Amino acid sequence: MTKKAQYRQFCEEEKTIPIFSQPWHLDSVCFDGEWDVILVEKGGQIAASMPYFIKQKGPFKHIAMPWLTKMLGPYIVPKFKGGKKEQSIVKALIEQLPEVAHFNQNLHYSIKDWLPFYWKGYQQTTYYSYSISGLQDLDSVFKNFDSDYRNNKIKKAKELVTVSHEGTVEDFYRIMKMSFDRQNTKLAIPLDFLKKYDQVLVENKSRELFFARDEEGRIHSAIYLVWDKERAYYHIAGDDPELRNSGAGILLVWEAIQYSSQVLGLDIFDFEGSMIPGVTKVRRNFGAKQEAFFNIERFDSVLFRLLRFLKR
DSSP states (O other): OOOHHHHHHHHOOOTTTTTTSSHHHHHHTTTSSSEEEEEETTTTEEEEEEEEEEEEEEEEEEEEOOOOOOOOOOOEEEOOHOOOOOOOHHHHHHHTTTOOOEEEEETTTOOOHHHHHHTTOOOOEEEEEEEOOTOHHHHHHTSSOHHHIIIIIIHHHHHHHHOOOOOOOHHHHHHHHHHHHTTTTTOOOOOOHHHHHHHHHHHTTTTEEEEEEEEEEEEEEEEEEEEEEEEEEEEEEEEGGGGGGHHHHHHHHHHHHHHHTTTTTEEEOOOOOOOOOHHHHHHHTTTTTTEEEEEEEOOOOOHHHHHHHHHH
């Protein structure tokens, strides 16, 4: 049995492996390269796994993050976590990584100790996400919203729009593209890719679309929600720039939080992070708490590093 075949079986047994590390998710997002996986076994069972995405750029091979993948990094079976035994396992994973010109990967929240990477010459940057926990107590969640959100924006939006799941991926893409256009930012994700990606998530019962429409049928805002066994993720979103003042985007977040709690039975709503000051403020206005994760990087090719620097 190949490592990937072992990993597919492992993911069926380990229910808490995050969505971004699921084989079917990797199959869908690693279209311009290949994904593989490293495994560490203890006592005849898999103790840890580490999927990675490897790309070819000219003469260089490098490990990068695939599209629409917030984090990968090691998954360690709970009984093997903590202290020296976890460090030993992560070290064993690192030693199996292929030789590449550049390594860049976001580790999962659960990895709190990046020392094994440091000891192997990797560098670390701390990034932050924002999440809301305790979704089973929605009253408390709502009370933690900024008072302007609770008393004004959400009430106003309810008078102007209706929330539903009725809409296509094309509808969502059009609204998402409007947000990018407003910021004069190129939308890197093609529609064809998003349609194929969406089909995979639908097949795996791991996504829902939320649309806010007014009486004229205009879409004010849209959210693409995904989830695994532990978290719901505010994965992608978009707003019509001319209709942003309706507050529909804020209402949709509240609707997605309620859906995550009442329909999915989850306890954590994850905004998937941002380091942008304005976005950070909005996340905090929902009562979300900061949650750190590590970006790990190493250059093993001076030429590749120079080319990357010149490109930036």
